Amino acid sequence: MTELTAQTGTRTYGLFVDGQWEPAGSGRTFPVTDPATGATVAFVADAGADDARRAIEAAYRAFPAWSRTPAVDRSRILRHVAALMRERKEPLARQLTREGGKPIREARGEIEYAAGFLDWFAGEAERVYGDIIPHWTFGKRHLVLKQPIGVVAAITPWNFPAAMVTRKVAPALAAGCTVVLKPAEQTPLTALALAELFAQAGLPPGVLNIVPTSDPRPVGEEMLHNELVRKITFTGSTEVGKYLMREAAGQVKRVSLELGGHAPVIIFDDADLDKAVAGTLASKFRNMGQTCVCANRIYVQRGILDAFAQRFAEAVRSLKVGHGLEEDVQVGPLIDAAGLEKVKSHVDDAVAKGARVLTGGHVITGDGFSGGCWYAPTVLVDMHDEMRIMKEETFGPVAPIIAFDTEAEAYRRANDSRYGLAAYVFTENINRALRAAERLEYGIVGVNEGLPSTPQVPFGGFKESGIGREGGPYGIHEFLEVKMVGLAIDETVPGE
Numbered sequence: 001m002t003e004l005t006a007q008t009g010t011r012t013y014g015l016f017v018d019g020q021w022e023p024a025g026s027g028r029t030f031p032v033t034d035p036a037t038g039a040t041v042a043f044v045a046d047a048g049a050d051d052a053r054r055a056i057e058a059a060y061r062a063f064p065a066w067s068r069t070p071a072v073d074r075s076r077i078l079r080h081v082a083a084l085m086r087e088r089k090e091p092l093a094r095q096l097t098r099e100g101g102k103p104i105r106e107a108r109g110e111i112e113y114a115a116g117f118l119d120w121f122a123g124e125a126e127r128v129y130g131d132i133i134p135h136w137t138f139g140k141r142h143l144v145l146k147q148p149i150g151v152v153a154a155i156t157p158w159n160f161p162a163a164m165v166t167r168k169v170a171p172a173l174a175a176g177c178t179v180v181l182k183p184a185e186q187t188p189l190t191a192l193a194l195a196e197l198f199a200q201a202g203l204p205p206g207v208l209n210i211v212p213t214s215d216p217r218p219v220g221e222e223m224l225h226n227e228l229v230r231k232i233t234f235t236g237s238t239e240v241g242k243y244l245m246r247e248a249a250g251q252v253k254r255v256s257l258e259l260g261g262h263a264p265v266i267i268f269d270d271a272d273l274d275k276a277v278a279g280t281l282a283s284k285f286r287n288m289g290q291t292c293v294c295a296n297r298i299y300v301q302r303g304i305l306d307a308f309a310q311r312f313a314e315a316v317r318s319l320k321v322g323h324g325l326e327e328d329v330q331v332g333p334l335i336d337a338a339g340l341e342k343v344k345s346h347v348d349d350a351v352a353k354g355a356r357v358l359t360g361g362h363v364i365t366g367d368g369f370s371g372g373c374w375y376a377p378t379v380l381v382d383m384h385d386e387m388r389i390m391k392e393e394t395f396g397p398v399a400p401i402i403a404f405d406t407e408a409e410a411y412r413r414a415n416d417s418r419y420g421l422a423a424y425v426f427t428e429n430i431n432r433a434l435r436a437a438e439r440l441e442y443g444i445v446g447v448n449e450g451l452p453s454t455p456q457v458p459f460g461g462f463k464e465s466g467i468g469r470e471g472g473p474y475g476i477h478e479f480l481e482v483k484m485v486g487l488a489i490d491e492t493v494p495g496e
């Protein structure tokens with residue numbers, strides 16, 4: 001990756017536009033910091049609207065040739081990038097931990113997960129089949145073609161700096177689209193490292209462009225109002241997703257939105273408690289509770305409430321908190337001060353309204369924790385529905401446990417949310433498992449497991465959690481238009 005200038009001993013990274021590493025038009029850069037220490041890790045060129053426009057124009061120029069490149073050749077490049085990611089897993093994972101804070105073992109897992117989207121969509125590129133629809137009268141034929149939408153603008157969040165990029169870029173490129181990507185301000189380095197691997201794998205200039213910025217508004221506005229952009233694909237908060245959807249309506253741009261969640265976990269009294277504790281722990285504390293599919297409300301049937309709460313709190317107490325680069329750390333820092341403040345305010349509000357803290361419930365300070373934003377892994381009981389944490393996404397390491405009595409009550413309370421991304425159920429009863437899977441108004445349901453997602457299956461939400469699906473056989477269709485070709489033919493066979 002081109003090193004433009006040296007500032008205070010750290011590297012400065014450029015924008016990636018039309019296959020070149022270049023400074024922002026304004027000449028400005030912004031710092032990327034380690035959320036565990038507050039130390040500056042690197043500087044990155046700070047794109048503005050003009051830079052975004054140049055990137056969009058490059059993507060537009062690259063589109064005709066890329067969209068006509070045989071699918072098998074597009075696939076080869078995607079597979080090559082996946083192989084390069086695996087070859088460089090360790091440095092990529094370390095960089096991801098440095099900028100995002102997640103424990104190194106999770107970072108390695110994310111690189112593998114992210115490479116999986118490249119492999120999966122390399123295969124899907126070769127399976128973009130059309131249809132022939134039986135004709136309704138003589139002299140007519142009807143064909144259905146699937147064609148790439150065009151230039152795609154992608155906006156990604158900081159909590160999965162690699163996987164959210166490949167989950168969008170891989171299907172877009174597989175479909176034959178070209179892309180301008182704006183990564184999150186906190187974690188642009190992983191996206192830039194991936195751009196380098198795409199270039200190394202032979203991706204033609206302009207097919208993928210990366211424009212990090214410290215101010216998302218001008219870049220976002222250019223993406224929304226530039227007529228060359230045909231599709232906006234976004235992962236992030238519901239609030240920003242609604243804004244993008246409203247603005248995209250101006251040109252009826254296609255949108256895919258992966259937004260916030262508020263995942264319920266339902267643990268029935270017939271559950272295997274070992275599975276329930278392990279699955280809930282995995283879902284809740286991954287990336288310090290900063291994922292859209294993290295457990296945010298844990299409903300436990302009253303008969304097993306105390307047993308579950310005690311075992312779960314014990315498991316949470318034993319989690320090791322520290323800098324993500326230490327090999328055995330399980331919980332790292334929160335991404336920033338605003339994230340910490342939200343977690344703190346949710347816990348304080350719950351405690352003021354009667355919640356009891358079984359473990360945690362405080363900010364962590366002192367040796368090894370200065371400079372970053374740290375909150376102790378927390379378990380709360382004695383919850384009720386008036387608490388903020390019961391309605392809002394916490395995005396932090398806080399697990400509220402709520403008692404319920406009947407199965408019907410569990411579904412009603414779990415579904416009582418404007419979100420509908422992920423839900424989890426623990427039961428050993430197959431009838432109940434199926435009833436729950438069908439009754440829950442969520443795009444993803446984990447049954448007896450806390451981490452159900454893989455690149456091969458659809459990912460996306462009901463209600464205000466989003467529109468569209470990423471991953472699986474569905475993901476590529478978000479980047480394809482359906483075209484009907486009506487063909488009039490002469491049915492007469494000469495000589496017949």
Ligand code: NAP
Pocket residue numbers: 155156157158159160182183184185186213214215216217219220221235236237238240241243257258259260261291292293393421461465466
């Ligand atoms: P966010 O504030 O919505 O930011 C997401 C991305 O949008 C970032 O790149 C951000 O840029 C950009 N952005 C913000 N305002 C914008 C604007 N006016 N125009 C254009 N772009 C804009 O969300 P976040 O706090 O980073 O991420 C956490 C949220 O993402 C949570 O709600 C979580 O549930 C959700 N999420 C959902 C999924 C899913 O698949 N459903 C996956 C992961 C996360 P800056 O970085 O410069 O602010």
